[in-house]
Amino acid sequence: MAASEAQQKLQELHATLNADLDKTRRELNEMDTLLRQTTSEVEKLAQRELTVATACAIWKSTSINIARPISRTSTHRLRKSRCGC
16 A cells, blocks of 8 residues: 555656646746747837937938028128128
8 A cells, every 4th residue: 555655646746747847838938928029029119219310310410401501691691790791
């Protein structure tokens, strides 16, 4: 009887370990899925950041190019008004 009890305990332990192994595999699969989703979101955000940075650079470049002629014209008018021409 002692041998059959030991056999039964080993079978119970084996079943418990298999259940734990299955649970761990499911959790690992979940983590892998979440990691892939997070990586995808990070890539999307990096792309958006690049798009915004590019748009800002273009906007700054455009506003500088527009502002220069206005500044020159204003400076010319100011000089003209000071000299009385």
